[in-house]
Amino acid sequence: MNGGVAHTLAFYFLAGVTLAAAAGVVFKRNLVHSAFLLSVTFLGVAGLYMTLEAEFLAAVQALVYSGAVAILVVIGVMLTQRSDMGQSNPPNAMIAVGGLASLAIVGVIVWAVLGTDWKTGGGKVVTVADIGRRFLTDFAPPFEAVALLLLAALIGAVVLFKGGKAQS
Amino acid sequence: MIGLAHYLLIGAVLFGLGLFGLLTKRNLIALLMSIELMLNSVNINLVAFSRFTAIDAASGQVFSLFIIAVAAAEVAVGLALAYAIHRGRSTVSVDEIDWLKW
Numbered sequence: 001m002n003g004g005v006a007h008t009l010a011f012y013f014l015a016g017v018t019l020a021a022a023a024g025v026v027f028k029r030n031l032v033h034s035a036f037l038l039s040v041t042f043l044g045v046a047g048l049y050m051t052l053e054a055e056f057l058a059a060v061q062a063l064v065y066s067g068a069v070a071i072l073v074v075i076g077v078m079l080t081q082r083s084d085m086g087q088s089n090p091p092n093a094m095i096a097v098g099g100l101a102s103l104a105i106v107g108v109i110v111w112a113v114l115g116t117d118w119k120t121g122g123g124k125v126v127t128v129a130d131i132g133r134r135f136l137t138d139f140a141p142p143f144e145a146v147a148l149l150l151l152a153a154l155i156g157a158v159v160l161f162k163g164g165k166a167q168s
Numbered sequence: 169m170i171g172l173a174h175y176l177l178i179g180a181v182l183f184g185l186g187l188f189g190l191l192t193k194r195n196l197i198a199l200l201m202s203i204e205l206m207l208n209s210v211n212i213n214l215v216a217f218s219r220f221t222a223i224d225a226a227s228g229q230v231f232s233l234f235i236i237a238v239a240a241a242e243v244a245v246g247l248a249l250a251y252a253i254h255r256g257r258s259t260v261s262v263d264e265i266d267w268l269k270w
Contacts, residue, residue, distance in 0.1 A: 098191030
């Protein structure tokens with residue numbers, strides 16, 4: 001699959017969609033537009049996973065990020081925004097410094113990536129069975145820890161939403 | 169031929185966009201969105217490394233799944249915090265959330 005014309009076209013299309021939507025998330029002044037473009041970004045990343053032959057991860061990305069997380073963010077926008085949605089997502093006074101810092105970090109990463117002789121080749125396609133076996137053998141303790149973390153996050157979110165004080 | 173470096177560059181640009189949003193946004197929910205962008209860029213890197221190098225193919229995807237789970241927990245708690253702050257103070261602007269007490 002890797003190396004064909006269709007693969008190359010799909011990669012550039014998905015990369016363009018992902019980066020354009022991500023830029024929209026950051027530069028749009030309207031928070032609702034940012035929230036929906038965030039969903040587009042997640043779907044683009046799921047497509048990139050498909051081009052990397054990580055189908056299970058693409059499905060998880062589409063379900064968890066583009067489904068659950070994007071909807072949570074939209075609900076958060078809905079609950080916290082009052083009026084004047086057109087100016088709901090303004091930049092702060094650090095825009096020059098933040099832009100310079102981001103550009104510097106991207107520059108360093110790009111320089112490092114392009115300057116490294118990557119020893120690629122030999123990678124094999126991962127099936128869902130591989131991932132599941134790994135979860136239940138080598139990564140069983142962190143797997144259980146993540147289960148506990150999700151439970152704690154669930155309870156914490158409910159407590160914070162209710163107000164955190166004892167309701168009588 | 170699309171290689172490892174292509175994916176790493178995509179990840180770098182996505183990370184930079186997320187970092188820029190994190191540094192320059194006022195709205196707490198916009199900050200959470202930027203953090204999600206950065207976590208996604210890290211996931212792209214992990215999956216790309218697991219696909220193109222012979223080290224241990226399944227581990228990269230397992231790490232990505234852990235990151236996805238942690239990000240879901242983080243955004244749930246973060247949005248609950250944003251809502252709790254908004255209920256008490258009627259704002260989610262991080263420039264105004266600087267009182268350092270509840």
